[in-house]
Amino acid sequence: MGISADHIRKLHKYEIRILVALERLMKRYQWVPLDILTRTVRLSESEVSYRLGRLMDWGMVRYDTVPYEGYTLIFSGYDTIALISLTRKGTVSALGCMIGEGKEALVYEGLGLGPVALKFHHVGQRSFQSARVTREYLPEQGHCPWIFASGYSAEREYQALQRLQPAVSVPLPIDHNRHVVVMELISGATLNRCRLSEPRVVLDAILENVRKSYEAGIIHSDLSEFNVMVDGDEQVYLIDWPQWIDPAHPNAEEILARDVDNIIRYFDRKYRISYALQDAMALVMR
Template identity: 40%
Template sequence: MIDDVLKFFRTLDSKDLRILTGIEIGMKNFEWVPLEEIRKYTKLNFDQLEYRLFKLYKSNIVVGTKTPYEGYQIYFDGYDALALNTFVKRGVVSAIGDEIGVGKESVVHEAIQEPELAIADPIPVIIKFHREGRTSFKRVKRVRDHLVDREHFSWIYAARLAAKREYDIMQTLYGKISIPKPLDHNRHAIVMAPAKGSILVKTRLLEPEWVLDEILSQIKIVYSEGIIHSDLSEYNIFVSDEGVEFIDWPQYVTVEHPHADELLERDVFNVLTHFRRKYNLEKDLDEVISQIKENV
């Protein structure tokens, strides 16, 4: 839980953070990073290192094993602490608030960024912590194209790669389609502007036809950029008086993907099904797909 991270975060010093970084780096090559490898990276003597590792272990920042050798892994709380430390140093985040969203593969928190001018109000932002690999590596590999050819990877690798992938595509698409503004990225976390409005699944629309047309228009623009969201539904579309915004991009594919047509159809089907069930609006799936692909 991020609340536990925040309590412990204030007690971490540079040596603790170096230990966590050493374990993070070691997990590229080891399932359990040997104590000797951590010592080489941190240059701490064994007494200091074991004392600090025990403190981190008791706080669930790291996990350890004694068999077949003494080794350690960084835990999500520890990875959260490293990302937060970087964001604070960069001035991207100055305070973190309530959890506002949680799923199988991410946790989202409100946060604040200090304004450039002291007299200005703090700037609200969102931090999304990726959690890929927390449940099943096999399932994650099955649904993530960027992992299918990797024989060995840690959850750190899966979460970090997903966050970078999402941040990169948001940077590419921002300004061309309606998405929250991406602000920064570190490890498995992304800082972005809050999405405008409210999430579609929890919103009762006064003008559902207008909103549906806005969503389909955005899908067409995304497609014209050579991209398919591939996980689009009422759970990751925000609506406001200004229009719509799409979130959750780590599973995007390009139009050259071998299953591009199938994934586009699934996105559109999910959207049309929501509006048919909730507002009794009917649109022909094949006609909508044809309109999206027209002149592209």
């Protein structure tokens, strides 16, 4: 279920209190028992049950009896409390249409002081166990609900964007809350959806930005034609940074080479531009 601004506007203050309490209690419970939730929000059990029913109808909360009876936030509930917080801070004043969807994120248009993009990290949406394996910042063992994994992902991306600006061509970071990053709205399309008039110029620009990010102490580690954006003037932006690593990482050179190889192979396939990996790596690491 997508984000519903109408449902958010209709939320009662008790329902917001329940959502925030569930978030806090999920640090201790996989499924939050009703009696624990009731004591935490200091409302009657009947009131809490009624409010939970509305939240479940709107797709913000889920109930289950396995391994025991309890409630948990689902993505739209977490999206909701993050949006409420960003609105109260004045970062966001309106939510627009969804403009992008990936395996682990949704991107919406919005308004702040001007047009913005809101990226909702949804780590583990398809498979939390595979996300745990591929993202080294997640704990290998122990209790780590997807909402906190998504928060870690958003925080890392926000940190990367802050460090890379303005030397590297990335979206300008504006704010973040929980699992949401608010950033500059970039026009254009991802590289795989473009037909470039000057592909060699764009390839050189991508490699130059990879070089500058390496100098800044950040390796993308998931770079491909799907996370490079090109606007109408063929200005390049590198996007999607939550999996970045430091050049001091033991496998840094191998991971950097994979990023670079993904890009040069794409340009070879689509535009027949040959670029030796050794030459590209020498440029990036000079």
